Amino acid sequence: MALFTFKLPDIGEGIAQAEIVGWHVKVGDRVEEDQPIADMMTDKATVEMESPVAGTVVRLAGEPGDQVSIGSMLVEIETEGEGASAAPAPTVETVEASIDAPLPSREGPGVGGEQSELPAVEPEAPASPVPTPNPSLEGWGTDAAAPVLASPAVRARARELGIDLALVKPHGDHIRHADLDAYLLYGSGQGYRPAGRTAPRADEQVKVIGMRRRIAENMAASKRHIPHFTYVEEIDVTALEEARAQLNAHRGDRPKLTMLPLLIVAICRTLPDFPMLNARYDDEAGVVTRHGAVHLGMATQTDAGLMVPVIRDAQDRNVWQLATEIRRLADAARSGKATSAELSGSTLTLTSLGPLGGIATTPVINRPEVAIIGPNRVIERPMFRGKEIVAAKLMNLSISCDHRVVDGWDAASFVQAVRKLLETPVLLFEG
DSSP states (O other), X not given: OEEEEEEOOOOSTTOOEEEEEEESOOTTOEEOTTOEXXXXXXXXXXXXXXXXXXXXXXXXXOOXXXXXXXXXXXXXXXXXXXXXXXXXXXXXXXXXXXXXXXXXXXXXXXXXXXXXXXXXXXXXXXXXXXXXXXXXXXXXXXXXXXXXXXXXXHHHHHHHHTOOGGGOOOSSSSBOHHHHHHHHXXXXXXXXXXTTOOOOOOOOOOOOOHHHHHHHHHHHHHHHHOOEEEXXXXXXXXXXXXXXHHHXXXXXXXXXXXXXXXXXXXXXXXXXXXTTTSEEEETTTTEEEEOSSOOEEEEEEXXXXXXXXXXXXXXGOOHHHHHHXXXXXXXXXXXXXXXXXXXXXXXXXXXXXXXXXXXXXXXXXXXXBSEEEEEOOOEEEEEEETTEEEEEEEEEEEEEEETTTOOHHHHHHHHHHHHHHHHSGGGGGOO
């Protein structure tokens, strides 16, 4: 038997250490050659490490959340050969952009979400009227020995509410829904669980590791270093929504258009006049780089948290190409297949909560960028056009900026220019 030391290889240029996201094995497990043994995180990519030999695991480098330096022991494996050895640095082939905090997967918020109204809630059928209680409640609910007569529906509802039917005094020959209502209102209140109340959950501690920790660190650094300000403007997108519906009606086999591709076209057409917004600020060097190309980051909600894949050269794509790329990047991020290159290098970020967009947002800047744009939910409500009141589809557009390099006047002027394009959608397709 021999002890094989598998050392953490060089898994990225400039990477000095990596975080243990999770183990696929434990001490005492038998592993085969090329079997996954651990997920290691560097920046925004999770690298799956594979065992170079077969044997039995005898030691692990640490727990999830611990940092391991490049070249340090990751796993010790007892093999059937002779003499101790160390693993050569293998070439990492499998890179998965995944993160650890479990969140529900959804098609709406983030990339690919459809700007739409929240689903309407169907009103419940009115409950049976509550009878006027007997002025004298003496003996209410105390006749436990009497036979209990009730329909299956009443019995099911009583079980839901945790009511013992033997404690309910009927106003008639059998217990009705109205009797349950009366018991809840006027009875002792003991032995039932009010609607909507659930048993308390036990406390739990969740270790903040992996991508969730990276997100926390990045957000804290952004708020600590950047003096944010947010500007919000209301935009009438009635004509834009009509144009979108017409485009979708004739899209053929092309992807369905959401609001996002149209908004991106408006942003890209406006940015040449406002280069200070399509920029990155190196505050340590004191240098602002104003980029000519628009590499647009798309904040995307995944099962494990927020990721920001990047649409390269967004200014050169039409609405259909943008819709295709949005879908491709969203699928790659949510399936954990986005590469490091697809998750870095953005010059401006767009964040959308889709149908959950709310009235207004104050998004946090994706440092070292200097601005982030957030469209909110489209809602229909009355507004004045001249002296007439008409139904209009309205959307608030939010922008947060780094006040060290972007003035409020510039941010407001940029949004007003975007607004003009969105409210006159024919301008989006000129030239």
